[in-house]
Amino acid sequence: MPSLTAAASAAPANPLPPAPINAWQAFDGTRSTGRTRHLLSLDDFEAAARRALPRPIFGYVAGAAEDNRALADNRQAFDELALVPRVLRNVAQRDQGVTLFGTRYASPFGIAPMGIAALSAYRGDVVLARAAAAAGIPAVQSGSSLIRLEEVVAAAPGTWFQAYLPGTPERIAPLLQRVAAAGVQTLVVTVDIPVAGNRENNLRAGFSTPLRPSLRLAWDGLVRPRWLAGTLLRTLARHGMPHFENSFAERGAPILSARVQRDFAGREHFDWAHIAQIRRQWHGPLVVKGILSPHDAALARQHGVDGIVVSNHGGRQLDGAVAPLRMLPAIAEQAGSAMVVMLDGGIRRGTDVAKALALGAQAVFVGRPFNYAAAVDGEAGVAAAIGLLRAELDRNLAMLGATCCAELGPQHLVDRRAPWPLAHATASPPFDNPTGDTRP
Numbered sequence: 001m002p003s004l005t006a007a008a009s010a011a012p013a014n015p016l017p018p019a020p021i022n023a024w025q026a027f028d029g030t031r032s033t034g035r036t037r038h039l040l041s042l043d044d045f046e047a048a049a050r051r052a053l054p055r056p057i058f059g060y061v062a063g064a065a066e067d068n069r070a071l072a073d074n075r076q077a078f079d080e081l082a083l084v085p086r087v088l089r090n091v092a093q094r095d096q097g098v099t100l101f102g103t104r105y106a107s108p109f110g111i112a113p114m115g116i117a118a119l120s121a122y123r124g125d126v127v128l129a130r131a132a133a134a135a136g137i138p139a140v141q142s143g144s145s146l147i148r149l150e151e152v153v154a155a156a157p158g159t160w161f162q163a164y165l166p167g168t169p170e171r172i173a174p175l176l177q178r179v180a181a182a183g184v185q186t187l188v189v190t191v192d193i194p195v196a197g198n199r200e201n202n203l204r205a206g207f208s209t210p211l212r213p214s215l216r217l218a219w220d221g222l223v224r225p226r227w228l229a230g231t232l233l234r235t236l237a238r239h240g241m242p243h244f245e246n247s248f249a250e251r252g253a254p255i256l257s258a259r260v261q262r263d264f265a266g267r268e269h270f271d272w273a274h275i276a277q278i279r280r281q282w283h284g285p286l287v288v289k290g291i292l293s294p295h296d297a298a299l300a301r302q303h304g305v306d307g308i309v310v311s312n313h314g315g316r317q318l319d320g321a322v323a324p325l326r327m328l329p330a331i332a333e334q335a336g337s338a339m340v341v342m343l344d345g346g347i348r349r350g351t352d353v354a355k356a357l358a359l360g361a362q363a364v365f366v367g368r369p370f371n372y373a374a375a376v377d378g379e380a381g382v383a384a385a386i387g388l389l390r391a392e393l394d395r396n397l398a399m400l401g402a403t404c405c406a407e408l409g410p411q412h413l414v415d416r417r418a419p420w421p422l423a424h425a426t427a428s429p430p431f432d433n434p435t436g437d438t439r440p
């Protein structure tokens, strides 16, 4: 068994190629294939995926917990902020790239971890990871995935891995050893799932874990023949019954087995002592995902965590949980320069990315839209969606008077409901420096 230190440090320091940004390619649709040419925004992919996926699978991806309050607030929080452009600042040279954990990425957004992505698209995890690597953005493979992480990392070196802590703590170290041996550098530990969220909406859509075969499920598949042949039957023929491959060091349960529930249980007792254990055993960048309280951000910093994702799991866990964007400024303050602060939930436009960066995030992650893009047109679909978001952000930077992400700040935002307080709350009010230009 290789030592964790050796495996983590043996991985290349900067595995992703710098991707050229040509916003105009996305504007005129030349990046898209025939299938996605008509899709002009991330939300367009949702409607297309609804037509492409069986009802239970689409419901699983789109769904959230209980009354969708957290899901709705994720969008509402962005909508409550208006943007304040600055003008006449020569924005001819723009670079939206950011450096996270020593790696330069071409855009400040990545693909969030999503379980069972291989049911949305054939080899879904590989599709997402390869599209991200080709575009020079980070992708995080879910610990609840159906493709071995070794295969994904081989296809797309530099992919981050998200682990759910196994229910039996003595299984943590072997899992970490496996992840390190595969060449993963950045480990994400998701902590907002001590118990499963109340996904009654999944049940309404006909989806359950484990999947329970029924006439209804069969019918839902039959009426989506492209998915049936291109994703399900192709997977079964070439790879057999999908299993949860990455919950432990060894293979987990098949998706139809009642054992799935047992494998997912037992996470209630995890606490910061387990994060301390992981910190001792994982020598690459360690990210904790699912932080919403500044107190927990401070604890993460004290435990030597390198980065956090401010997240309510896309509204899929605690319904009514606060939108991550609302907590971002207080959490960024707690993190200081000790941790990389990232955010996910509800990002659908370049302007959403800009708002999160202006409030203190160094990067953001996008979930559902990239899952839909993979379902609609595989790797080409994900590339097209990345291209759209990148082009939007490039435009937005220009219109905000910024040439790079670091130039975005609270001076670019007002609260729609009370325009002035937010501007006055900035550390350096724009009025102190009439041009507001702090660039050299």
Ligand SMILES: Cc1cc2nc3c(=O)[nH]c(=O)nc-3n(C[C@H](O)[C@H](O)[C@H](O)COP(=O)(O)O)c2cc1C
Binding pocket: 060, 061, 062, 074, 112, 113, 114, 115, 142, 143, 144, 162, 190, 289, 311, 312, 313, 314, 315, 316, 344, 345, 346, 347, 365, 366, 367, 368, 369, 371
């Ligand atoms: C279909 C689906 C599966 C998900 N599975 C996981 C998972 O396995 N691990 C995890 O940490 N988060 C998971 N999430 C949450 C996402 O990583 C992310 O927090 C959320 O999707 C962001 O919100 P957005 O979809 O509005 O962009 C999942 C989300 C979706 C939509």
